[in-house]
Amino acid sequence: MYIISIVIEKERTEAALFDKEYKLLLKKTGELEDAAKLCGALISESGISHADIDYVGIAADSSLVSPCSVASELEKSIGLKCLPTTLTDARALGEAYGLEDASTLVMLKIDEKIECGIIIDKKAYTGANNQGKSIAHTVINFDGFECSCGNRGCFEAYACNSGLNRIAAESGVDGAGALTHKQLFEMNTPEAKQAQMLYVKYLATGITNIINLFQPRYLVLDGPFTEVGDALMNPMMDIVLREQYTHSMSNKGEVRFADVKSDTALIGAALLGR
Ligand SMILES: [Zn+2]
Known part of the structure; x- marks a missing residue:
């Protein structure tokens, strides 16, 4: 199984494909509204199928867009389970992952x-x-x-x-x-x-x-x-x-x-x- 991760910030949207060990395999960058397009590019370029994706984690700057709204719209357009959070929570989770005993x-x-x-x-x-x-x-x-x-x-x-x-x-x-x-x-x-x-x-x-x-x-x-x-x-x-x-x-x-x-x-x- 694989995971797609999307981060929506002021300047750009980034999307990445991770394996089940949370190793980053492929990364794409686009404009604010490009989340669905970037997911499609990650899947086609890596040669996997939609069925191989366990879920899509979405972190968005809530001063720009509501993470829940983005997740709900993306879930409808690409048919994959989408889990939303704020950018700050995602950064906190990412920091904790990289630190010992965090x-x-x-x-x-x-x-x-x-x-x-x-x-x-x-x-x-x-x-x-x-x-x-x-x-x-x-x-x-x-x-x-x-x-x-x-x-x-x-x-x-x-x-x-x-x-x-x-x-x-x-x-x-x-x-x-x-x-x-x-x-x-x-x-x-x-x-x-x-x-x-x-x-x-x-x-x-x-x-x-x-x-x-x-x-x-x-x-x-x-x-x-x-x-x-x-x-x-x-x-x-x-x-x-x-x-x-x-x-x-x-x-x-x-x-x-x-x-x-x-x-x-x-x-x-x-x-x-x-
Ligand atoms: Zn106050």
Whole structure:
């Protein structure tokens, strides 16, 4: 048996054929709406038949399309069982597959907003209504910054790009409003240093909450903010290691940056029927 995996992102759609050991055999790239065409090309070029495909795992950026709608339409058009998930969950599953002893893993993606993928016993956790991982809207500062959800003080309101710029503005940083994480952390003015320190503190608070909730073996950070590297990770981890409930235990989980290998999401989508 074989598995087809499809990943739909902003720039492109990728599809890959895997064998039953989850080894990638063939990969195709196309436009956003090309999923069915790519499945057909994988099957014909590899010389197998539809009956040889066990299922199609689909991961889609839910800000572009609904993974469930894509799966339902594709199932009708190609006649194969389609299993949907979000891009973040697929990346979390793919990351966990490549790491030793990663039965529990949390992936935190910070960009314009915060998305979270939670792997428990090697499966993606969703909760009721598929809303069981809204880490973004846990409150880290009562009566703090207004959040897009209507509440105040949410983790997302501080850690996402607009939160970073709001912290920079309150600290009096020049150019606040349009700064990337990398730009702020490369600045050396006293105002920028103050904003960096505050940002690290809020980020560490949100991450400490995740560790206290899940005790993941791995907590993986993803998104453009990871370009800051050690200048962010080192001071943040000083706080996280001190503040987490298990601070005195030796066997702590590892906080790391995401593997930037492009096939992580494809592997994760291929694992959906495992
Ligand atoms: Zn919120």
